[in-house]
Structures are given as structure tokens and as C-alpha cells.
Amino acid sequence: MTDRSLLRAIGWYRTPIIAIGLLASLLFFVPFLVVVATSWTSGSFILFPPTGFSLQWYETVLTDRQWLNSFWLSVVVAVISTVAAVLLGTLGALGLTRIRSRALQRWVRTLFIAPIALPPIAYAVGLWSVDRRLPFLDDTLVSLVVGETLLAVPYVFALVSSGLAGTDPSLRPAASTLGASWPMILWRIELPPLLPSILGGALFAFTVVFDEVVLSVLLLPPGTQTLPLKMFTASQEAFSPELTAASTMVSLLAILVLGGAQLASNRRNRAARLRRKASA
Amino acid sequence: MSTTTAPPEHAAPADRHEPGRNRAEARWLLWPPLAFFVVALGVPLAALVLRALDNETGGNSFTAALTMPVFLDALGRTVLMAAVVTALTVLLGTAYATAVAVSPGWLKMLLIAALLLSLWTSIMVRTFGWMLLELPRGAIFWLGGNLGLMDEPLGIYQTAVAMYPAMVAVMLPFAVLPITSALAAIDREQLNAAAVFGAGPLLTFRTIIRPAITPAMISGGVLVFVMALGFYVTPLLLGGPANMTVSGVISGQLRTAGRPDLGAAMSILLVGGTIAIYLVADRLFKVSEKWG
Numbered sequence: 001m002t003d004r005s006l007l008r009a010i011g012w013y014r015t016p017i018i019a020i021g022l023l024a025s026l027l028f029f030v031p032f033l034v035v036v037a038t039s040w041t042s043g044s045f046i047l048f049p050p051t052g053f054s055l056q057w058y059e060t061v062l063t064d065r066q067w068l069n070s071f072w073l074s075v076v077v078a079v080i081s082t083v084a085a086v087l088l089g090t091l092g093a094l095g096l097t098r099i100r101s102r103a104l105q106r107w108v109r110t111l112f113i114a115p116i117a118l119p120p121i122a123y124a125v126g127l128w129s130v131d132r133r134l135p136f137l138d139d140t141l142v143s144l145v146v147g148e149t150l151l152a153v154p155y156v157f158a159l160v161s162s163g164l165a166g167t168d169p170s171l172r173p174a175a176s177t178l179g180a181s182w183p184m185i186l187w188r189i190e191l192p193p194l195l196p197s198i199l200g201g202a203l204f205a206f207t208v209v210f211d212e213v214v215l216s217v218l219l220l221p222p223g224t225q226t227l228p229l230k231m232f233t234a235s236q237e238a239f240s241p242e243l244t245a246a247s248t249m250v251s252l253l254a255i256l257v258l259g260g261a262q263l264a265s266n267r268r269n270r271a272a273r274l275r276r277k278a279s280a
Numbered sequence: 281m282s283t284t285t286a287p288p289e290h291a292a293p294a295d296r297h298e299p300g301r302n303r304a305e306a307r308w309l310l311w312p313p314l315a316f317f318v319v320a321l322g323v324p325l326a327a328l329v330l331r332a333l334d335n336e337t338g339g340n341s342f343t344a345a346l347t348m349p350v351f352l353d354a355l356g357r358t359v360l361m362a363a364v365v366t367a368l369t370v371l372l373g374t375a376y377a378t379a380v381a382v383s384p385g386w387l388k389m390l391l392i393a394a395l396l397l398s399l400w401t402s403i404m405v406r407t408f409g410w411m412l413l414e415l416p417r418g419a420i421f422w423l424g425g426n427l428g429l430m431d432e433p434l435g436i437y438q439t440a441v442a443m444y445p446a447m448v449a450v451m452l453p454f455a456v457l458p459i460t461s462a463l464a465a466i467d468r469e470q471l472n473a474a475a476v477f478g479a480g481p482l483l484t485f486r487t488i489i490r491p492a493i494t495p496a497m498i499s500g501g502v503l504v505f506v507m508a509l510g511f512y513v514t515p516l517l518l519g520g521p522a523n524m525t526v527s528g529v530i531s532g533q534l535r536t537a538g539r540p541d542l543g544a545a546m547s548i549l550l551v552g553g554t555i556a557i558y559l560v561a562d563r564l565f566k567v568s569e570k571w572g
Contacts (some may be wrong), residue, residue, distance in 0.1 A: 003381045005471040006463065009489065011481035014382050021379025022387070024372050025394035027449035031409020032397060034419045038412060048412055048419040088313040095309030106569075108310070110559070111317060113568040116503065117558040118321075119510025121527040122547035125534065126324030129331040129544060150320040153313070182305045211402035214512045217531060228404045235408065235517060244412075247405040258400045 032251065039244035046241050057245035067246055070230040077141060077226060078209040081148040085205045088149070089156025090198055093164055094190065112157040115150050120214035123147060128218045139221040147219065148209045155208060156201035163197025196265060203261055207254065325551070331544035341545035351529055351546060357440060358525040361515065362508035365447045370501045372448065373455025374493065380456075381463050399453050407514045410446035411437070414518065438520030446514050451507065455500035462496035463489075495565065502561040506554050526550050 007014065034048055042052030061067045092112050099105045127143040137143055167190070175185045191198075213228035220229065227250065234243045332341045345351050380391045398406065413419045416433035424430030436442050466489065474484045512527040519525065524532065526546065533543030561567050 005468040005475075006378075006466070007382045008475045009471045009479075009481065009484040010378070010382055013481050017375055018379045018383050018387060020372070020375040021383070021391055024376050024379075024452065025391055027445065027452065028394035028398040030419075031406055031413060031446075031449065032401060033409075034412045035405060035409045046412065048422055084316075088316050091309050092313040095306055095313070098306035098309060109568045110562050112313070114555065114558065115321070117506040117510075117554055119527060119547075119550050119554055121510065121512050121530050122328070122551045123324060125331075125530060125540075125543055125547040126328040128534070129327035129540070130324050132331075132540075133327060146320045147324075150317075153316075207400070211404065213404060214527075217512075218534065228402060231404050231408075232513065235404075235411070239411075244408065247402075247408055251401040251405050254400045254402070255397070259396075262396070 035244050035251075036248045039241055039248045041241050044240065046239055046244060057241040058249065061242055061246045061249065064242075066225070067227075067230065067242075070225045070227045071250075073224060074210050074227040077145060077148060078206050080145050081152055081209045082202055082206045084145070084149040085152035085156050085209075086198060086202045089153045089201060089205075090160050090194070092153070092157050093160035094186070096161065097164060109161075113154050116154045118151070120151065120212070121217075123150075124215045124218040127215065131219070141221070144215055144219040147215045148212055151212060151215075152205035152208050155204040156198070159201035159204060160194060160197045163194050163200075167193050196268070199261075200265070203258065207258065328544050328547055328551070332541055332548055335541045341541045342549070345542050345545040345549065348542075350524075351526070354524050354526050354529045357523060358509055358515075358527075361440075361443060361447065361525065362505050365444065365451060365508050366501050366505040368444075368448050369451045369455045369504050370497050373452055373500060374459055374497060376452065376456045377459035377463055377493075380460060395453055395456060398449070403450055403513060406450055407446060407517050410442075410449070410514075410518060414442050438518070438522065440519055440523040442518040442520075443515045443523075443525075446518050447508060447511065450511075450514055451504045454504050454507070455497070458496040458500045459493055462493040466492045498561075498565045499567040502558070502565065502567050506558050506561075509554050509557075510550065 010017065038046045038048055038050050039057055040053050040055060041047060041050035042054035042056065043050075089112070092108075096105060096108055096112075099108060124147065127147050131137045131143050171189050172185055175189050176182070180189070211228055213226070213232050216226045216229040217232070220226065225233070227246075231243060231246065234240070335341045335344075337344075376391070376395075380388055380395075383391060411418075414434065414437045415421075416435065416437060418434065418437070420436075421430055421434045424434075470488055471484065474488055479487070510527055511525065512531070515523075515525040516528045519528075521528075527550070530543050530546045530550065533539045533546065558567070
């Protein structure tokens with residue numbers, strides 16, 4: 001499925017461009033492969049090339065309560081924040097289509113995307129200052145979850161908005177003319193075709209929150225750590241193969257889950273295309 | 281709808297019958313997220329301002345921050361890093377997106393796999409990879425030694441230069457993705473026509489491809505620049521304590537220096553700067569519309 005028109009337009013520049021692309025892809029592959037390689041060392045230091053082969057560091061991580069607790073804390077925070085971000089982002093994307101004024105629409109859209117531009121450390125200091133003023137929030141996960149939700153909303157909003165752009169705009173007025181109430185239209189007409197975008201947004205939001213470290217640096221109650229924070233502090237204290245073993249495992253998990261989701265959605269798209277072709 | 285006069289923008293006919301219902305609908309849908317934004321964004325920003333004004337030493341935290349050499353150095357370093365990383369990322373991202381579009385099957389798969397690997401693995405893990413590469417006796421040294429190019433340990437780790445390649449690698453997908461969709465949206469007939477009439481690659485690039493992808497390059501670039509300004513982990517781990525960016529200095533004010541008022545003042549300067557840049561760029565280049 002090479003792009004013939006673009007190929008012809010680019011002419012002999014194709015080879016150098018592909019060469020640059022391949023070199024750039026090394027920026028993605030090489031650091032990851034180095035992390036994986038150092039994790040199976042049989043020595044007790046992070047060394048490249050690794051000395052010998054053993055899975056002892058995987059065993060160490062998997063039997064260490066601290067690593068496991070931090071993993072589960074990350075999962076809990078990410079699940080709660082994802083659910084909230086999916087609700088808020090989807091409502092926002094749907095609400096945006098109801099705004100008549102173009103200027104207002106632009107402002108609302110800017111507002112929903114803006115958290116991407118928000119420097120996380122500065123935002124974390126803000127949430128931390130709220131905690132100092134409201135002591136009952138100390139030792140809870142409230143400010144962390146609220147903060148992570150805000151950082152995740154833009155991704156859900158963007159994906160659902162682009163999903164909305166691909167739906168038929170005349171369905172809603174048609175259903176309304178036939179007398180359906182707006183909550184019913186929302187539930188029966190608008191949401192079903194958006195489901196793939198919403199799921200995609202949820203997955204993206206989960207990944208963002210799960211990997212986010214800056215808010216947890218300042219906001220976690222003492223004695224608790226999310227997985228990225230545990231990795232961050234471990235990298236500053238003792239740089240042991242535990243760290244790269246944990247990194248490898250969590251990356252493989254992400255690749256399996258996200259890759260599986262990608263394959264499933266590709267298959268669904270292909271099936272939908274075939275159905276359309278069959279009915280045409 | 282067959283009207284002879286130009287119809288107004290896709291105003292749904294049913295909405296015109298019952299504007300009241302439409303407004304109720306907008307209210308129900310938009311209120312929860314907007315209320316959340318007030319609580320989650322407005323309250324912390326207000327707390328930040330109060331915190332910055334609440335100076336134990338009686339001075340003004342903002343002037344104190346702006347006259348601190350550590351902060352000013354970090355600011356210069358951060359802006360320079362963000363600018364260089366943005367320029368490199370956009371150039372490389374354009375080449376990468378084009379390479380994905382014109383590669384034969386298996387190479388295309390390889391390039392897409394690299395991109396997905398980067399998107400799916402955490403920034404923390406990717407930063408560790410760069411640490412292991414850049415350590416004095418790390419992977420680059422090993423490779424250089426085996427090729428006979430290097431016999432001195434590498435001196436790049438924990439210098440200002442060390443964060444550049446890692447930052448480019450972390451930011452690259454944010455430039456590649458919008459440019460890929462802009463390339464896919466170019467009218468193929470226009471490209472074919474250019475080829476039929478004998479336009480060379482450079483002329484086609486100048487007249488068709490570049491104008492079509494410029495908005496995507498700009499919106500990707502703005503996003504990368506703004507995100508790079510606030511980046512924390514990668515510059516901190518690779519640049520080390522001697523080459524901190526603004527984010528590192530802010531966290532230092534809270535975690536070690538015990539001056540949260542200064543940290544809050546610096547945070548306000550950082551938030552104000554990035555959001556101002558983002559808003560201006562958004563007005564000029566419609567960055568959020570490329571996303572939403």
C-alpha cells in the first residue's frame with residue numbers, strides 16, 4: 001500500500017528520505033533494546049553489554065512487595081482517572097457540537113486541549129498548595145486523581161471529537177423531528193457509533209495517567225509510590241538491574257495490551273469495510 | 281436540501297424549531313466538564329497565586345525568583361533546549377512521516393512499529409534507555425570501542441547536551457502524527473497532475489506538498505515547544521543537577537530548598553509563559569482544531 005502519487009512526486013529523493021526515516025527509527029528502537037538487554041544480566045550491576053543471562057532480576061521484582069504495591073497503586077489511580085476523564089471528555093466533545101457561536105466553540109475547544117500545554121510540575125505545585133490549605137486532603141489520593149484526570153481529558157476529547165466529525169450530522173435532527181427526546185437521541189443515536197473513539201480515548205487516557213510521574217512526585221501521601229515514581233526514585237538512588245527488569249516487564253505488558261487493542265480495532269474496521277462493500 | 285441561496289453553516293433544522301431545548305441540552309452536556317475545569321484548573325492556579333504572595337521573608341517572591349541566577353540560567357537553558365528540540369523534531373518528523381508514506385511494505389511496518397513502540401512505552405523507560413546509552417561506559421562507548429572509534433569514556437552524561445537526543449526521541453511522535461495525516465490528506469490528483477506536466481520533485485514539494493503540510497508542522501511544533509518547556513524527568517535525569525531546566529529548579533525549591541513561595545512564583549511564570557505561547561499560537565494557527 002505504498003502511496004504511488006506521492007512516490008512519483010518525490011522522485012529520486014525517496015531513498016535519502018527513507019534512509020533518514022530509518023536512522024530516526026533507531027532513536028526509538030535502540031534505547032528500548034538497551035533497557036531490555038541490561039535486564040537479563042546475571043551480575044548485580046546495570047552493564048552494557050550484559051554479563052551472562054539470567055532472569056533473577058525479574059524474580060526479584062515480582063516477589064518484591066514495594067514493586068507490586070506501586071504497580072497496583074498506579075493501576076488504581078489510572079482506572080479512576082480514566083473513567084472520570086472519559087466521562088468529562090466525551091460530554092465536552094458532545095457539548096461542543098451544541099454550541100452555536102463559532103467564537104465560543106473555539107474558546108471551549110482551546111480550553112479542553114489546554115491541559116496538554118500545562119507544565120505538569122507547575123500544576124503539581126498548584127495542587128500541592130491546595131492540599132496545604134485543605135489539610136483534610138492530605139494523605140488522600142484526591143488531588144492526585146483530580147490532577148491526573150485533568151491531564152487525561154484532552155486526549156479523550158480530541159479522539160471523541162474526531163470520531164464525531166466522521167458521523168452523519170443529519171441523524172440527530174432527523175431523530176428529533178421524529179419526536180425523540182435529546183437524552184434518548186444521545187443514548188441511542190449518537191453514542192453507539194462513537195464507542196470505538198471513546199474506547200480509544202480511554203486507552204490513551206489510561207496510558208497517559210499510568211506513565212505520569214510529575215504529579216506523584218509532589219502529591220502522593222508519604223510511604224506510597226506509583227510505579228513511575230518508584231522507578232524515578234530508584235534511578236536516583238540505586239541504579240540496579242531491578243529497574244530495567246521492571247521497565248521491561250511494564251513495557252511488554254503495555255505492548256501486549258495496546259497492540260492487542262490495535263489489532264482488534266483494525267480487524268473491526270476491516271469487517272466494517274467488507275460489510276459495506278457487501279451491502280453496496 | 282436544494283436551495284439556491286447559500287445555506288448557513290450546517291445548522292440542524294430541528295434546532296431552529298426549538299432553541300430552548302438545544303440550550304438545555306448544551307447546558308447538561310457542558311456543565312459537568314466546565315465545573316470540573318473550574319475545580320481542577322482554576323482552584324490550583326488560585327492557590328498557586330496565594331502561595332506565591334505568602335512570602336515568609338516579607339519580600340516579593342516574583343522579584344526574588346526573577347533575580348535568582350539559578351532560575352535565570354535554567355530559564356535560558358530551557359528556552360534554548362525547547363527551541364532546538366522543536367526545530368530538530370519538526371524537520372526529522374517531516375522526513376519520518378514522508379518516509380512512512382513512501383516506504384515499501386515491510387519498511388513501512390518497521391517505521392510504524394518504531395513509532396508505536398515509542399508511544400506505548402513510558403517516558404521513564406525511554407529515559408532510562410538514554411541514560412544507559414550515554415553513561416561514560418555505556419552502550420555508545422561500547423559500540424564506539426568495538427568499532428575502534430573511542431577509547432576514552434564518553435563525557436556526555438549529565439551535561440546540557442545529554443538531554444537533546446533523548447528529548448528529540450521523546451517528542452518526535454508528536455510531530456510525526458499530525459504531519460502523517462496532513463500528507464494523507466493531499467489531493468492525489470494534484471500530485472498526479474504535477475507529475476504529468478513534468479514538475480520535478482523540488483517544484484512539486486514547494487508548490488503542493490509544503491503548503492499542505494505547513495499547518496501540521498506548525499501545530500506539531502507548537503505542541504512540542506510548549507511540552508518541552510515544562511518537561512521534568514528527561515532533562516533532570518540526563519542533564520543532571522548542574523544543568524537543571526525550569527521544572528527541575530521548581531521542584532528543588534519545594535523538595536530541598538524549602539521555599540515553596542519561590543517555587544510557586546516560578547510555577548506561575550512558567551504556566552503564564554507556556555499558556556500565553558499556546559493561546560497566541562492557537563489564535564494564529566488553530567492548533568487545537570488540528571486536535572479536536
